[in-house]
Amino acid sequence: NAGVTQTPKFQVLKTGQSMTLQCAQDMNHEYMSWYRQDPGMGLRLIHYSVGAGITDQGEVPNGYNVSRSTTEDFPLRLLSAAPSQTSVYFCASSPGTGGIYEQYFGPGTRLTVT
């Protein structure tokens, strides 16, 4: 199993550009989430999904869109990049069974917006 994979690893965008961060998991997990990590701020939840076709907002959803057409994939779209979106983005998945909320994280995407 590859676990949770994310692409790209690094990305530089200009203000106003759009892009999609890819996330895929091969563990058949129902739950998937996107977080951003900024120095001193911990991990903040952007969007999450409890299954294919179902998504919901987290703490900091503005400027981001998600969709979940399959169990495996959960892409994150930046609509119009802003310098405030410079961050490290982590995708995570969780089996969501038996009351265990263990999250498996991908390696992250380091995004810089200039």
Add this chain to the structure above:
Amino acid sequence: GQQVMQIPQYQHVQEGEDFTTYCNSSTTLSNIQWYKQRPGGHPVFLIQLVKSGEVKKQKRLTFQFGEAKKNSSLHITATQTTDVGTYFCANSGGYQKVTFGTGTKLQVIP
């Protein structure tokens, strides 16, 4: 998940010394999870606690969940350089909406 505050933000210890990080909430938590993130890496799940007063051990790591389920701690005995990283507590309020604490960054001086 509910808001969780974590202290301290940073901790420097001499190798061999003990280390403790604390996670506090103003409301009752249904569960608490702990993660470790090595420098440049991604968070890795360590453990989940769900019962009042629960104590779990993993080698030199001891995890506690308070009696009132409003606080938790992670204690490392006799730190090693391999313990370096940031430790996060997290809470799931249901439907996998997990809220993370701000983390404690541990530096171990050899």
